Amino acid sequence: EKGGWDSFMDKEIHEDPAAVQRTLLGRLNKDGDLNLDEVHIDEHDFKAVDKIIVIACGTASYAGMVAKYAIEHWVRIPVEVELAHEFRYRDPILTPRTLVVAISQSGETMDTLMALRHAREQGSKVLAICNTQGASIPRESDAVLYTHAGPEVAVASTKAFVAQITAAYLLGLYLAQVKGAMFRDEIHQVLDSLKQMPAKIQWVIDTQTATIAEAAKRMVDAKSFLFLGRHVGYPVALEGALKLKEIAYTFTEGFAAGELKHGPIALVDEGEPVVFIVPPERGRNVLHAKVISGIEEVKARGAFIIAVAEEGDPDVERYADVVFWRPKAPTLMSPLVDVVPLQLFAMDMANLKGYDVDKPRNLAKSVTVE
Ligand code: F6R
Numbered sequence: 001e002k003g004g005w006d007s008f009m010d011k012e013i014h015e016d017p018a019a020v021q022r023t024l025l026g027r028l029n030k031d032g033d034l035n036l037d038e039v040h041i042d043e044h045d046f047k048a049v050d051k052i053i054v055i056a057c058g059t060a061s062y063a064g065m066v067a068k069y070a071i072e073h074w075v076r077i078p079v080e081v082e083l084a085h086e087f088r089y090r091d092p093i094l095t096p097r098t099l100v101v102a103i104s105q106s107g108e109t110m111d112t113l114m115a116l117r118h119a120r121e122q123g124s125k126v127l128a129i130c131n132t133q134g135a136s137i138p139r140e141s142d143a144v145l146y147t148h149a150g151p152e153v154a155v156a157s158t159k160a161f162v163a164q165i166t167a168a169y170l171l172g173l174y175l176a177q178v179k180g181a182m183f184r185d186e187i188h189q190v191l192d193s194l195k196q197m198p199a200k201i202q203w204v205i206d207t208q209t210a211t212i213a214e215a216a217k218r219m220v221d222a223k224s225f226l227f228l229g230r231h232v233g234y235p236v237a238l239e240g241a242l243k244l245k246e247i248a249y250t251f252t253e254g255f256a257a258g259e260l261k262h263g264p265i266a267l268v269d270e271g272e273p274v275v276f277i278v279p280p281e282r283g284r285n286v287l288h289a290k291v292i293s294g295i296e297e298v299k300a301r302g303a304f305i306i307a308v309a310e311e312g313d314p315d316v317e318r319y320a321d322v323v324f325w326r327p328k329a330p331t332l333m334s335p336l337v338d339v340v341p342l343q344l345f346a347m348d349m350a351n352l353k354g355y356d357v358d359k360p361r362n363l364a365k366s367v368t369v370e
Contacts, residue, residue, distance in 0.1 A: 009154035009247070009357045013343045014205060017198035019149035019159035020336060023166040024195060032188050034174045039143045041125060046178045049099045053092065053124075054081040055115040056103040057367070059157040059242065060164055064103050065235035066335045067168035073332070074176045074190070084115035085370070094124040102128045103168070105152055105160035106366035107135025114370060116140060129167045131160050145171055154358045155365050156247050158343045161239065162201070162336050169194060169332075193329070197336045200327045204340045208324050212341050215306060215322045216348035222273050226264065227254035227342075228294065229277030230287050232335045236277050236308075240342030247360045248349035257294045270302035275342070278309035278316055280326070280334050288315075295319045308338045 005011035029035045052071060054064035061083055068079040082092075084102070088111065094100070100119040104112045107130040116126045116137060128141035131149050138144040147163035173190060176182040182190075219225075225244060229237035234256045241254030255264055257276065268274065276295055279287045292315045295305055299319050307320040316323055324341035326334065350357045 006351070007154065007347070007357045009156060009158060009347050012152055012154055012159045013340065013347065015150065015159045016162050016205070016340055016343075017201040019147070019163040020166045020201065021198040022148035022150070023163045024170070025148065027170055028191065032191065033184070034170060034177055034187070034191070036145065036170065036174045039127065039145055041127065041143045043178050045125065046175060048097050049175060049179075050077055050097045051095075052077065052079040052099050052101055053087070053094070053119070054079065054101045054103060054168075055084040055087050055112060055119070056081075057084050057109055057111050059161050059239060060103040060105060060112075062235040062239045062242070063161055063164035063168060064101070065238070066165050066232050067172060069232045070169055070332045071172035071175070074172050075179060075181045077175075083111075084109070085111040088115040088118050092119070092122075094119060094122045096123050096125070098124045100124045100126045101168070101171070102126055102137055102141060103130075103164050104128065104135075104137045105131045105147075105149075105157055105164070107132040107137040108366040108368050109137070110368050110370045113137055113140065127171070129164055129171070131163065153365075155360055155363050156243055156346070156357070161339060165336060166194065166197075190332075193333050197329070197333055200329055200337050201340055203327050204324075204337050205344075208341055209344060211322070212324060212344045213348050215324075216345055216352055218322070219273055220349060220352045222250065224251040224253075225273045225275060226267065227252060227275045227277075228257040228260065228291075230257045230291055231279060232332060233257075233277030233279055233291070233338065236335045236338045236342070237275070239339055240275060240277075240346070243343055243346035244349060246363060247346050247355065247357050248353060249355065249361070250349065257291055260294050260297065265297065265301070268298045268301045268303050272303050273306060274298050274303045275306045276308070276320075277338050278307050278313060279331060280310045280329060281331055282310065282313055282315065285331060292316075292319070308341055
């Protein structure tokens with residue numbers, strides 16, 4: 001039940017911190033090492049994995065994109081992310097050493113299910129990251145890592161997304177552990193930052209909700225929005241754009257900020273709202289300055305800038321019309337916080353327009369047809 005919340009979506013966004021926390025629970029042993037025995041793929045097979053292909057649709061595919069940046073960095077093996085319905089109808093190069101990771105909240109998405117069958121027929125092992133116990137996708141997979149976000153009722157996926165990133169990160173760190181790709185201390189450090197994320201998400205919910213509601217009021221009549229980010233901020237931009245289009249029926253486009261000058265900047269006109277995901281670690285992360293120069297470029301063309309950025313970022317303060325602040329977090333952790341204001345913003349926009357945020361038109365919670 002909805003409890004005291006206006007909608008399931010509202011309730012579920014507020015469960016983002018718990019979704020991350022519950023997905024971490026019980027997966028670290030006393031010494032702080034990862035224990036994923038539940039996955040039932042033996043260490044020998046895990047050690048042999050030399051490539052990962054993530055298959056998923058929609059929001060789940062964006063969680064996979066986020067994980068690609070992290071897992072390639074940690075494990076030093078290639079990670080491809082492909083929409084399940086595209087993967088299914090091509091001739092992918094799979095070997096017994098390829099680990100296919102199917103990400104699905106419902107576990108019933110037909111496109112993803114068909115793609116996983118396609119992978120298994122060719123001898124690859126499939127690991128499901130799923131939120132629904134005993135659903136078709138985990139049942140047909142070789143192994144499962146459950147997200148423990150709890151049931152997600154609203155059609156638009158929210159808490160499942162942060163739980164999917166968390167689970168995919170655990171998988172990546174576990175691979176790094178069994179393959180010896182990282183020092184134990186490094187893994188522990190990453191796990192420590194991961195454990196701090198629920199509190200940081202809570203900070204965003206507690207301190208940014210009013211600003212977000214205010215921004216939605218200001219923007220409610222906007223006809224279109226652009227969402228831009230780089231690196232892990234890129235899939236976050238795609239997810240922010242998807243949320244807004246699916247529940248507020250606003251035309252949105254999300255793309256990699258580096259693409260601006262390769263075409264999309266032509267769309268920018270006086271007053272066009274542009275949402276930027278600004279990377280953290282200003283001064284240390286070269287991409288921070290690159291995104292800021294992207295902001296300057298669209299600002300010069302009259303865009304209305306909404307930024308998701310680290311608390312107190314002086315460059316952002318200078319250029320942005322509206323800022324949704326995030327607390328300090330390492331780059332790879334930032335998607336877990338950055339998506340939250342975008343979820344709230346989409347919900348506020350839909351509410352202001354009088355739409356049913358839990359049941360957007362034309363959409364079903366699980367898409368069980370191809
Ligand atoms: C977006 C949304 C969809 C799903 C997609 C995959 O808010 O809900 O894009 O993410 O249909 O669904 P699952 O994860 O159930 O396979």
